[in-house]
Amino acid sequence: MAKQKTGYFCTECGGQTSKWAGQCPHCNEWNCLQEGMVDTSGPSKYSSWAGESTPAIDLNLVEGEDVARSPSGVDELDRVLGGGIVRGAVILIGGDPGIGKSTLLLQALASISRHDMALYASGEESQQQIKLRADRMGVGDCQIKLVAETQIERVLQQVEQYKPRVAVLDSIQTMFSSKYESAPGSVTQVRECTAELTRYAKSRGTTFFLVGHVTKEGNLAGPRVLEHIVDTVLYFEGEPGSSYRMLRAIKNRFGAVNELGVFAMTETGLSGVSNPSSMFLTQHDVPVSGCSVCSSLEGNRPFMVEVQALVEDTTSPSPRRYASGFDLNRLQMLIAVLNKHAPTQSFEQNVYLKVVGGVRLTEPASDLAALLSVHSSFRNRPLPTGLVLAGEVGLAGEIRAIPDVETRLREAAKLGFKLAIVPAANKLAKPVPGIDVRHVARLDKALDLVSELG
Missing domain, CATH: 2.20.28 (Rubrerythrin, domain 2)
Structure with a gap:
């Protein structure tokens, strides 16, 4: 050789x-x-996605068609995917070890196998181990084809033989191609195996779910080009020890990337949470300083999230800033805005911020809730009971407009909140029944309003 x-x-x-x-x-x-190892072999037999090369054509002559979707049997997964599984798509799902990636995909395949062919290829577990897990989940009698193999050519032979509508590869880092001498999990193997699967999916119409490992920094292992090759990248989030899991799309060629699926881990697998606001809110017996409720929006789903802050004096010349579920650099910027535009001087205090429930707040509409939590803890004065907050805070101290305010307020009113503070730029044409909405244009006005209501 x-x-x-x-x-x-x-x-x-x-x-x-x-x-x-x-x-x-x-x-x-x-x-x-x-x-x-550099590839010096010839092209694969699946080198063309359409089977044969086709000539260029004008865009206005291409006949458009709706993307057909089929349900996976897991409602929260369908929500994140944009409504269901697209034929010929390649979907990469990553997350920490033991968070539930294999469990979720086995549940989905069990549902799909009732009316279509489904295949599960594992390079980490034997067929007996997968069967034990399926029995524990109560889906051991489903008609899923199990393949315990790590060579990508042999996996594709099984896929070609049974022609499943959906196939799962667990995990892509354990797969290797015999054309390359590098070890499984190397840059070459991960990239080329993914490219081979993508070529097959586009030419045959099979949908592939690829399980991806993550590094200690929380990023998907392997080359970054892996995320560019696939159609959809999903990521499982969750706090260690918590039974709740969040599935988030960070790339989706067939849908929105801001949808969030919420699951609860049970003895029989993952079950969808239809009302996620209930898991993110804490019932306090008495009003507590440093706690606020943010109205967050993930895709088309609004939910209420509790944000907690703790401000304490320190003798250290370098006060500590810590954030859980919130970007630390963003927190430091908001503290600077609070020190500049409000009578809150937290230069000599440690500031800790935590988002309850393990969710990660990324949208700017959570700025106001984070700032008022820090201010409440600094003053040791609880915020008004039944208050919900939503607003982006600018560096000049202004409260900027946010999208879909009416959707957020309707969800807050349904959960029993009686008071809301939102940006002045989001004045509604008609009031939302059951909730008193106050509009503010600047941060100092929001702080004065909170003091007045409290």
């Missing part, structure tokens, strides 16, 4: 270079080049 040529591949962009360097010449990232 001829010796394969060695090259270096960027884990961020997938670029190739013949020599090692500290910086990738393609994307300029540092310390991201890894050694691998």
